[in-house]
Amino acid sequence: IFKRAFKFNKRVFELGYPANDIFFKKDISGLRDELKEKVGIPKDKKVILYAPTWRDNESSASWQHSFEIKINLNDFMERLSDEYILLLRMHHLISDSIVIPDEYKDHIFNVSSYDDIQELYVISDILITDYSSVFFEFANTKKPILFFAYDYNLYKEEIRGFYLDMKKDLPGPILQSSEELLNSIKNIKQVELEYKSSYDKFIKKYCEIEDGNSARKIIEEVF
Template identity: 35%
Template sequence: MRPRVSRPYRRHLHHGGEEEPRRQQGHDARVRCVRSRPVRTVGGLRRAVRKVGFAVLRHTPRLRLAVRHAYWRVQRRRYERLRAGIDVDSHLVFFESFGGRSVSCSPKALYQAMLRDERYDDYRFVWSAKTDVFGKTAALFRDAPRTNVVQRGSEEYFRTLAAAGTIIINTRLPEYVWPSEAQTFVQCWHGTPLKRLGYDVRIETTNALNTTAELASRFGLDARKWTYLISPSAYTSEHLCDAFGLPQERRAAVVIEEGYPRNDVLTTADAAKVRLLRTSLGIPEGHKALLYAPTWRDDSYRPGVGYTFDYLLDFDRMCEMLGDKWVVLFRPHYYVANQFDFSKYEGFVIDVSKTGDINDLYLAADALLTDYSSVMFDYANTGKPMMLFTPDRDRYADRIRGFYMDFDSIPAPNCETTDEVIDELFGLGAYEKRYGEQYRRFVQTYCPHDDGHASERVLHRIFG
């Protein structure tokens, strides 16, 4: 099946702005949603001009670097002027997940833990949301106590960043936003690294508007801002610190190696919750669900389109062989710009790309199929079978990213064709015998602290 390509996914420059925020009164006040008008900056030029400008910058690295650094300098001066008139509120916490695309991951887990704990009853919370999901996000918090939502890139967004005593996010801060000495910046990140990141990438490639060196320098810039980095294991601590260039002498004070808060729910959810999730996703009674969650490829960027994904399973064959017993929950990486049309597979392929929290899919699925995504490390907390579909494994290892670990140590069959995937699904009864011991070693290495209480321990380290 050839996927239709959607409107482009573009990585815009961040906007900055100035506007005095209005404080929410009372601990029990309901959510107030602030959808401020973005500031007109370089990132707000007309679409056609921007398209031409990006095309020029994509092919002129020196000019691109000069323009980018000049932009950051201007925006940082604006942000510093804005921040000068704002007092830091130690009881205000700012949350953002995947650049405001969703309410999920470790920021969500820490937020929920704070709401449950009476020790944080005098704290207020603000979530960031991108423009295209602002209404949906605001609806999520309509009845949430002491919680506001701000539009990412708006004037209120930057004022909230300047005022928050604690900033908790799982991707990088805008390059020109630097926390003050009175602020705590918690970098949760968003997964155990399988593929190389930042300074550890040895293969030269052009990633949209970044060379390998340019992207690494942006990782290093973020690390200089950290107060804390959350980690689930010694393996993750070492490789994230190396990838971001965190100096050795800072690591003991910065790294909180207490487990991933986002994985707490995977060890605490009960059968009733799982049944409810399966029903809400449309999984028929008596069927099993395969979560297919592939990642993106650095070398699949198309100007004017975005990152595309071309390593799909043969769903015709899958449906023919498995349609009476299985459904497929398809979850591509959020970078992927393709618009996949699964209408001919209605009732067999369920597009869950818009499901906000992937943990819901982990709990609902009976097995996982992925490639080079870190979802395998989180999914391992469920104890359920995993499989790999990697028809481009050699290319990925040698020409795109490379791996931190021995790929064959993953407790999962490595499939290169759809028929191999089908055979493995039919043979899941032997999975424990084939991979059980290897699976347990995998969990002990990569998720040793994921026991359902990581959020509590992390909050204790952050707030005391």
């Protein structure tokens, strides 16, 4: 896909992404605690990372884009805020348009400007995304992924379309309403069991190269 998308006909080094080496560190739990403290998250809270892509059809100017969060934040606060912190990691084209009401700020953080999304993956217990490629990286953590695709048909038919068959190939459920999404979070263990086989197949197909040594392999190969 890379070769086709970028019209590149030379050799591609299939050695994994150095950025993903972090997932294979031996003391990952210690690193998680350090990173939670860095971001300002209590160690006893679980973390949900919401990292959607941007939509070409939501431009407000020539290179400015808007984004409306379709998660019902009132429901999140009522049903899940005792257990979870929600991190919002928006695409850089829309991150400036996100405003979190003051009464939610202890439970919902905008981390769009945080430098290293891999560190956010490490501290997250659940990923919510849609059509963004972030789930290929996050799958290395083997933690649950929920696909909040409220505009699935529109995106498929009129915006960008898909490289994968989303209804067959994804390692988690496609959810089209905030109610479905919050219910899945509430019953995340059941979701994990239901999608274990799909997740295992996905990892085998898309994450098998990753082993924590990509940086070393690429340095040896290139330099």
